[in-house]
Amino acid sequence: CDEVHREMEVRFQKSEALARQLSREAMETLAEHIDTSACPEGAKPVLVFNPLAVHRTEMVVCSADFPEDAVVPDVDVFDGQGNLVEACLEHDHGIQWGYRLPDDRFRETYRRTRVCAGIPMELPPLGYATYFLRPRESRPFALPDSEAMANEFLSVELAPDGTLSVRELASGLTFRGLNQLQDSRDAGDEYNYRAPEEDVTWNLRLEKESQFATPLYQTWELHGGMSDQGALAVRCFVTLGRDSRRVDLRTEIDNRKGNHRLRALFPTDVEADYATVDGQFDLVRRPIRPW
Numbered sequence: 213c214d215e216v217h218r219e220m221e222v223r224f225q226k227s228e229a230l231a232r233q234l235s236r237e238a239m240e241t242l243a244e245h246i247d248t249s250a251c252p253e254g255a256k257p258v259l260v261f262n263p264l265a266v267h268r269t270e271m272v273v274c275s276a277d278f279p280e281d282a283v284v285p286d287v288d289v290f291d292g293q294g295n296l297v298e299a300c301l302e303h304d305h306g307i308q309w310g311y312r313l314p315d316d317r318f319r320e321t322y323r324r325t326r327v328c329a330g331i332p333m334e335l336p337p338l339g340y341a342t343y344f345l346r347p348r349e350s351r352p353f354a355l356p357d358s359e360a361m362a363n364e365f366l367s368v369e370l371a372p373d374g375t376l377s378v379r380e381l382a383s384g385l386t387f388r389g390l391n392q393l394q395d396s397r398d399a400g401d402e403y404n405y406r407a408p409e410e411d412v413t414w415n416l417r418l419e420k421e422s423q424f425a426t427p428l429y430q431t432w433e434l435h436g437g438m439s440d441q442g443a444l445a446v447r448c449f450v451t452l453g454r455d456s457r458r459v460d461l462r463t464e465i466d467n468r469k470g471n472h473r474l475r476a477l478f479p480t481d482v483e484a485d486y487a488t489v490d491g492q493f494d495l496v497r498r499p500i501r502p503w
Contacts, residue, residue: 217402248342250294255346262335271429271453272333273302276345277324280307284327285350292342300426301350302328330428332455361430361452368452368459374418374436376450378459391461392477393418393446395438405473414438418448429453443468 239261248257256276262268278284289299305326311319327345335341361368367379376390393416400406418434425431430452437445445466452459463476489496 214402242340246340246342248344250290250292250342251344252290252294252346255288255290255344258343258345259340260333260335260343261340262338265337267337268333268335270333270335271330271456272335273328273330274343274345275305275326275328277308277326278347280323280325282325282347284325284347286348287327287329288346288348289329289331290344290346294344297331297343298428299329299331300428302330302426304328330426332428332453361432361450363452363454363456365457366452366459368450370418370420370432370434374416374434376459387478387480390478391418391448391450392479393436393474394477395444395472395474398471398473416444416446418446421447427454429456438469444472444474 239259242261243259246259251257256278258274258276260272260274276287284301284304286301287299289297291297305328307323308326309321309323311321313319329345331343333341333343359369362381365381367381369377369379371377371388373389373392375388375392377386377388378390379386394413395416396413397408397411398405399408416436416438418436420432421435422433423431424433432450434448434450435446436448437443443466447464449462449464450459451462465474467474485500486497487500489498
């Protein structure tokens, strides 16, 4: 990369750090004016903000801090009116160290037991929702025996080549070859892709490394990689919620390979001359043609 690119990385890091701090301070100011008097004894309040101008129904993973000596094998979750809602313990982070920055003195350090819980939420546009997390005894839950993930809307299978097959149960439509990771050479620069005259492509095969299931969702962790012209390691998390009409994918890439392009392909039967893609506060219409 060139000097401009290296300077850009530093500017982005500073901008992100400043944005996180301002966002946290703004949310703390809002939280001070929210009524949490319905918090049950022994519980911790959690406030979730929706910055979008649309109503959202989402599975949200929230963290809560309890005293350092607290034992939290599982949690009960209550909504803002004190009603028990269905949720699941996502992760126990153990004892975490942190600090506060008071306005009138040096920083104050603290140690807390931190856990994360997955909560199905209804979030109003540009609004917030209040929940309360309270420790409870663990509840047994067995992993599903089936090799497929399924709910009342979708069924997901991992094909032998490492791609996904998704069946929409109401219509019977099946989409195969999804999330095909394809790597190829790149003769362009750090801004633009250009295929070389003698291009070569490789398909990465993902394999299931582990699976995690709760009463509310199931997740596969898939691994893959290649060593041609440098190391490339991929981890992909495939999640299907119990009541979800979509499959969520999160991909992590450890890229130590130069001059290449990695793509995730999702073939469909859609025939179109244009594609609509995300832009900064915009949707951009672009023609589909080889370049």
